[in-house]
Amino acid sequence: MSFHPVLVQKFGGTSVSTAERRSQVIGHVRQARGAGYQVALVVSAMGRRGDPYATDTLLDLLRLDGAGAVDPRDYDLMFTCGEAIAVAVVSHALKRAGIDSAGLTAAQARIYTDGHHVESEIVRVDPSRLRELLDQGKVPVVTGGQGVVPGTLDYTTLGRGGSDTSAVAVGVALGADRVEIFTDVEGVAAADPRVVPGASLLQAISYRAMLEMARFGAKVMHPRSVAAGCRAGLPLVVRSTFSDAPGTLIHDGPDAAPIVGLAWLRGMETVTLPGGAMNNEGREAWEARRLVMTVADAEASTLVAGATADKRQELAEAFREAGVTPLKRLGSCAWLSVVGEEAALRAALPGLLALLQQEAGEVHARELTPSRATFVIPDPA
Structure with missing residues (x-):
């Protein structure tokens, strides 16, 4: 041996x-x-x-x-x-x-x-x-x-x-x-x-x-x-x-800087849902099936769900099965995420929002978690 x-x-x-x-x-x-x-x-x-x-x-x-x-x-x-x-x-x-x-x-x-x-x-x-x-x-x-x-x-x-x-x-x-x-x-x-x-x-x-x-x-x-x-x-x-x-x-060690990096998803077919449309267990189940990404909008009592184009039909069927009706269809969006420590993200939030509103014209939704700030914006041409 x-x-x-x-x-x-x-x-x-x-x-x-x-x-x-x-x-x-x-x-x-x-x-x-x-x-x-x-x-x-x-x-x-x-x-x-x-x-x-x-x-x-x-x-x-x-x-x-x-x-x-x-x-x-x-x-x-x-x-x-x-x-x-x-x-x-x-x-x-x-x-x-x-x-x-x-x-x-x-x-x-x-x-x-x-x-x-x-x-x-x-x-x-x-x-x-x-x-x-x-x-x-x-x-x-x-x-x-x-x-x-x-x-x-x-x-x-x-x-x-x-x-x-x-x-x-x-x-x-x-x-x-x-x-x-x-x-x-x-x-x-x-x-x-x-x-x-x-x-x-x-x-x-x-x-x-x-x-x-x-x-x-x-x-x-x-x-x-x-x-x-x-x-x-x-x-x-x-x-x-x-x-x-x-x-x-x-x-498993700490990160070297309070803001670590930037990630984004493009071409996300995005809808808004009533805040109570899915509990945490439901969100996790759909995400586990790789049907959907979700963020809870910090400004409104809504849930924002998105899927890549190849999952669009499967996601629509999942909505029907669950009896969930989207409030609004936002079309193709980009989901921009800044990853880091919550305190640093919270401090940077006003500047990030102002910059995105200036550059993208609109921020459909945003979510702040202990390790990530995500913004849903119109997909750049």
Whole structure:
């Protein structure tokens, strides 16, 4: 039995899409092993839509026969193919580089889910097979974004950001020192550089602040993976595959500044609802189904709900089922969130409101929480 610390590294589709990029993956693995870590990898399907083995390209095969809904079970089965291909390719590349490895499907890695197709949740990871491979000196390479249902072993997928969630779940099960999320950026920026040119990279960020950033628009990590790391107290690091920059540490410590960052969601189909339309339990249930984001308007006794365009029809059906009638449809809006400490946010609120009213013309709603101020404004053209 080895007692070397464990490090879980997750590589996205861009990171494993070419031989040159896979050589950089190998470099990170080699460096971590050289530092004394046992390393386990979680990988996504190679490339992006249009690339031969990307998930979206494979899923398009299900649509060749024309329009119509795809059976969720078929969707999940096809989804798993892209990750399985990536695992085999990365494992083979590691072996050619002299690093013993073992490619594993989610079933072989014993990652179990709740059985909901397309947007499933991981309920348990049995780490015994992974530990066995690590103690043999091998690097397990695991398919991300999926798991199997106990008993039936049917595959289900985790939805957006699923590979990050898989990596954190594996890290928790193995008692890892940390999980490194490799991507094509060098860390978490204080704001989207495409929106705020020159936005600085954060050396560290608290779980709470990162969770707010992720929930309200920062795409570098999915909120589920941040929440899972937070529950376990597992440090997470967001860093670039293509450099040796240390990245951003996500941890349970305090934030370095009272205002941490800025996040925003665009293209949110937004409505106002009566304040009593949903209790907290109802809000949480709808948010858990990933149908809706909600804020309680600080100025009026109303609830503001928004969904991305692809969820519009599903949200309308949910309203009908719940007997909820929107008061007003605001159309496509941007939800701008400033993340930080409540005292600093409260002090900045008048200036932020004045600036947004000047620039956007109108602020439909605002919400102040202990860690976030959110403003709903017309979506910029």
